[in-house]
Amino acid sequence: MADVDAAKALSGLLSGIAQRVYHNNEAVTEELLQRELYRELPREEFTLLHERMRGLLKSIAAADMDPAQLEAFLTAQTRRQGGGGVTAEQAAALSRFWKSQRVRVRESLLAQSRWEPGLRGLSWRVDLQTAASRGGAGGGGGPVALVELELGRAGQDSEFVCLEFDELKVNQLLKKMADVQESVDRIAPRT
Known part of the structure; x- marks a missing residue:
């Protein structure tokens, strides 16, 4: 059951990051995400997790990775030594998130890059x-x-x-x- 809760929390974190970064939802703050999803995690650990997931999501979105690129990228991330990599569970959550949200994130990035009118x-x-x-x-x-x-x-x-x-x-x-x-x-x- 703990694995299911951890997966839901990470999925929520990725969704929250996307809301803030790609959909300009100012109400979704780092503090809100910690309070709602990672209440038990010390602030420093949450900040590291948040920044790592935010950075990975930005890299994935900037490259508009297709499934093969995403798999190769996440495999490389799980093999990284030290604190910069991700666990297999985190890689799976990133993969699920990107597969379901790629189109929306891409549309948001395109909209943000257009001059109006x-x-x-x-x-x-x-x-x-x-x-x-x-x-x-x-x-x-x-x-x-x-x-x-x-x-x-x-x-x-x-x-x-x-x-x-x-x-x-x-x-x-x-x-x-x-x-x-x-x-x-x-x-x-x-x-």
Whole structure:
């Protein structure tokens, strides 16, 4: 029976860590988890267990481990010498937790990494002004680029922003985009 209780407590700890780290539930604190799940464990021992499980869960989530990767990772963790490894029971609990929560954790990580509002669509066209549209005046005008951006937040209706660029502004925009691409290439070269 003690093994079942230990497995439930560890499962609860992993769920609590995920609630705090991946689902932004501020109510789930380390103190709450100890009080509810590990009341008998000294504070220092609980802190070590909490940090170890939190670190392992972060490693697993950051790599978005598939079942084979997870098994290899947990096997390596059970073989570690000293205080950095996990027991077979802890590895089994981590495996069960990840298999059931992988999709939710991944969705949460993706949602946290998105900029809001997001670009949902973009359309553009180039218009040429005629003498009649300029009021009969000669000269000037030239082509005008019209850009419509569809922006939106998750679960909300889109908003539309219309932009108008003359040739000079288009060239300035293209130069800025080239500068951004050059900066990105310096950090993460294209393969």
